[in-house]
Amino acid sequence: MRNNIVHIGAGELTYEIRAIVDIAEKLKKLGIKTNMENIGDPVAKGEKIPDWIKGIVADLAMKDCSYGYCATKGVLETREFLAELTNKRGKTQITAEDIIFFNGLGDAIQKVYGLLKREARVLGPSPTYSTHSSAEGAHAGQKPVTYRLDPENNWYPDIDDMRLSIKYNPAISAILVINPDNPTGAVYPERILKEIIALCKEYDLFLICDEIYHNLCYNGTATRPISDLIGDLPAIAMKGISKEVPWPGARCGWIEVYNADKDPMFAKYVESILNSKMVEVCSTTLPQKAIPAILSHEEYPKYLEQRKSRYENYSNIAYNLLKEVPGLKVNRTNGAFYMSVVFEKGLLNSQQTLDIENAEVKQLVEELVNKEGCEADKRFVYYLLASTGICVVPISSFCTDERGFRITLLELDEKEFTQIFITIANAVTSYLRS
Numbered sequence: 001m002r003n004n005i006v007h008i009g010a011g012e013l014t015y016e017i018r019a020i021v022d023i024a025e026k027l028k029k030l031g032i033k034t035n036m037e038n039i040g041d042p043v044a045k046g047e048k049i050p051d052w053i054k055g056i057v058a059d060l061a062m063k064d065c066s067y068g069y070c071a072t073k074g075v076l077e078t079r080e081f082l083a084e085l086t087n088k089r090g091k092t093q094i095t096a097e098d099i100i101f102f103n104g105l106g107d108a109i110q111k112v113y114g115l116l117k118r119e120a121r122v123l124g125p126s127p128t129y130s131t132h133s134s135a136e137g138a139h140a141g142q143k144p145v146t147y148r149l150d151p152e153n154n155w156y157p158d159i160d161d162m163r164l165s166i167k168y169n170p171a172i173s174a175i176l177v178i179n180p181d182n183p184t185g186a187v188y189p190e191r192i193l194k195e196i197i198a199l200c201k202e203y204d205l206f207l208i209c210d211e212i213y214h215n216l217c218y219n220g221t222a223t224r225p226i227s228d229l230i231g232d233l234p235a236i237a238m239k240g241i242s243k244e245v246p247w248p249g250a251r252c253g254w255i256e257v258y259n260a261d262k263d264p265m266f267a268k269y270v271e272s273i274l275n276s277k278m279v280e281v282c283s284t285t286l287p288q289k290a291i292p293a294i295l296s297h298e299e300y301p302k303y304l305e306q307r308k309s310r311y312e313n314y315s316n317i318a319y320n321l322l323k324e325v326p327g328l329k330v331n332r333t334n335g336a337f338y339m340s341v342v343f344e345k346g347l348l349n350s351q352q353t354l355d356i357e358n359a360e361v362k363q364l365v366e367e368l369v370n371k372e373g374c375e376a377d378k379r380f381v382y383y384l385l386a387s388t389g390i391c392v393v394p395i396s397s398f399c400t401d402e403r404g405f406r407i408t409l410l411e412l413d414e415k416e417f418t419q420i421f422i423t424i425a426n427a428v429t430s431y432l433r434s
Contacts, residue, residue: 020391021036023368024036027385027386027389030358030360030364031358032385032389035416035420038392038406039408040182040243041246042243042248042307042410043247045412046412047246047412049245049247050299053294056290056297060286060290065289066286068285072100073100073101074099074100074101074282075101075285075288077292078291079099079101081291082096082239082254082256083099086256089225089227089228091229092228092230094227094256094258098257099254099255099256100255100257101253101282101283102254103283105210105238105242105253107251107253108238108253108254112236112238112255112273113132113136114138115272118141120173121140121145121169121171121174122136123145123162123174124136125146125147125176125177126146126399126401127149127183127340127400127402127406128144128399129182130398132176145172146165146399147161148161149181149184151331151340151342154331156188157192157196159196159199162199163199166199166203172205174208175196175199175200175207176208176209176210177196177207177209177210178210179193179211179213180217180223180335180336181213181336182210182336183338183398184331185331185335185336185338185340186335187217187223187335190224194229197233206234206236206263207226207230207233207234208236209236209237210238212242212244212253215244215304216311217334218308218309218334219316219333226258227256230258230259232259232262233262234258234263235257235259236258236270237255237258238253239254240253241294250287251287311333311337314409314417317421318333318417319332319333321421326429326432327347327428327429328342328404333409337410338407338408339406339409340405341395341406342395342404343380343403343404343432348377348380348403351434352379354384354430355387356383361386362386365382365383365385375394375403376396376403377394381393384424384427388423388424388427392406392407393406393407
């Protein structure tokens, strides 16, 4: 090309969660039966959407208004409904004007980071959900800046590490919290959220809290929405229906903006997010219209509890099967539907393998693991996929120095689910001994 047309942050846009699917597809063609445990899509894993939800959507599909544009911020009635939900349970009061809809939370994430001044950085967790870390790194044209989640302490944030990162990097302008967390499944108690809020106030930062899994807590845990705790701190909460309903194909997420009137610079930044959305006109109308009817339906609380009960059961099956495996650090998942497992430091090397019967598959995997820059946990993930058909995601792809893997808790058949984790336990033991 005559000029360099590549964005400065293009190299930071990675998404191993889906990238590994390409490898799995190649293995399928070579005769390997796969269990896709990499993507957090309950529908793809076979979860059936109740008829009463389908009925709501079907009724809306018969109404002409579902096919038109809505207001740029989103359907007014839906924003009023959501504002009322927040105001009922939180001390921070908002109106419909403080809510902006997007085409999925991924769209919101891209705009929230992309419309920051390039020099302004957001301190995010490590490990972290790839969409956040990629968007933050791409906006700045540099590697993401992170604070450590501690696998020795329930995957809770290391507040000391967070403080040091803020103190010695004056470009940090905000902190990101994902609660409940993806990829770790941790649920943060109120005291931790209050410590993070105190840091934001001390250093004059704003807070971003991804709360898309907020209503998926179990094992006796609970957490507080950030709106309960922030007081007058400028903040953004990210929410959606892709995981909770679940309706990932709706691409329907929103942000709630708190205390924009408390800081003129923050208010101007939020206005730029709205103006960017205005250029697109609006987000998809029909899913927004469905939200009040679904979330207020008399069947919804029972339906949500049934799903949480299954995840709780599966989180304990997985934890009990892996916690005694030598060489692994394992935490029980208490929220969302992911489990992150890491290897003890120094146990992985470039010589370890698992038996692969198919010669073509073995050749493909050896080519992959011998590529320059193949991380030690990615090597394990490739061998696990080729030898057992179980597709997980290397934890190194979640912007962390830890080495391990993330797996979902979404397999519906309990017997199959149990067998998957028995197989993983045996594979880890064989791999570390090889």
